[in-house]
Amino acid sequence: MRCQQIRSLRASADDPATRTLITDHIATCAACADELGALPLALMQPASVKPPPALAAKIMAALPPTPAIAAAQEQRASRRRRWVAAGWAVVLLGLLIIGTVGLLVDSSYPAALLGGVQSAVGRVALALTLAGKPMFAVLLNISVPLVLTTLIVGGAAVWAWRQLAQPLQPLVAIDGQEGQ
Amino acid sequence: MTDPATEELALVQATLRGDQSAFQRIVELYQGPVYNLAYRMLNNAQDAEDAAQEIFLRVYTKLTMYDQGRKFSTWLFSVASNHCIDRLRRRRPIVPLDDLAFGLPSKEDGPERYALRSELKDVVQEALNTLPDHYRLVAILRYWNDLSYNEIVEVTGLSESAVKTRLHRARKMVADALEAQGELP
Secondary structure: OOHHHHHHHHHHOOOHHHHHHHHHHHHHOHHHHHHHOOOOHHHHOOOOOOOOOOHHHHHHHOOOOOHHHHHHHHHHHHHHHHHHHHHHHHHHHHHHHHHHHHHHOOOOHHHHHOOOOOOHHHHHHHHHHHHHHHHHHHHHHHHHHHHHHHHHHHHHHHHHHHHHHOOOOOOOOOOOOOOO | OOOHHHHHHHHHHHHHOOOHHHHHHHHHHHHHHHHHHHHHHHOOHHHHHHHHHHHHHHHHHOHHHOOOOOOHHHHHHHHHHHHHHHHHHHOOOOOOOOOOOOOOOOOOOOHHHHHHHHHHHHHHHHHHHOOOHHHHHHHHHHHOOOOOHHHHHHHHOOOHHHHHHHHHHHHHHHHHHHHHOOOOO
């Protein structure tokens, strides 16, 4: 019997006659012995699960008219996601920069550059500066302990690893049995 | 009788021309294997259903990029495998085990035998869950989807020796897990 036929019998491997066929084949075939010999019976008869009856209908209902249209839609959505992410990054970075300037120079400094706090643009700049200042402070407060903790934990790990990696001292011989 | 590969290629080409009934035929042909792969990988019926839908949508969307010189099923399994691995990476670490007995077959078996078989399959699924994702994937592709070594090589991008090594270790791990649960002598 050929290997492929034996493989197709796995599904009913709990039948004694089939098991004898498989066992006899394995005894004479190195390739099957390698693969099936060590295989638990449970894996010889893998159970397949039935998909839900409405699965195909749900898949078909979600499809755009053609694959080309689907690809174009996917490309547009992906581009939109990238723009949104880039927009958020610019906003956060802008806030961080203006907050840092406000913290290092003066809160009204960015507003003064844009016509003073009396002007509409200046008021917006002041509001953004006040919103950005805590961001800088939060970043500073988080990053310093984070870097310090990483250095301490990393250093301790390296030290412990070196201790473990040192060669062991030879054991003291008992009753002069060393070398036996 | 038409060669299955030729029929698949014709279905792919018809789908690319906008014939949705051709893609429906592809879905009908492969929903079982794809759903099984997702179910065994994700160990959850709802996740498997969602994953199967997303896999077919991805296949449809990327069909323009499919190299028609390759075997379609291998490409499909490659998309499905990557999707399942991505899902597992995104998933929270706790895996729900509440619906393991979902849809186990065996129409002819009596109630006692059915219960025994169901129990065994649950145990197999639990043993399967103990494997690392990439080992589980290779074992499922081989034993549930019945793919050859070469096909698994194409699906996973691994070398043949890596596939054989992973399968060997996966069998050993499943056997160990079953033994630990008292299911093997």
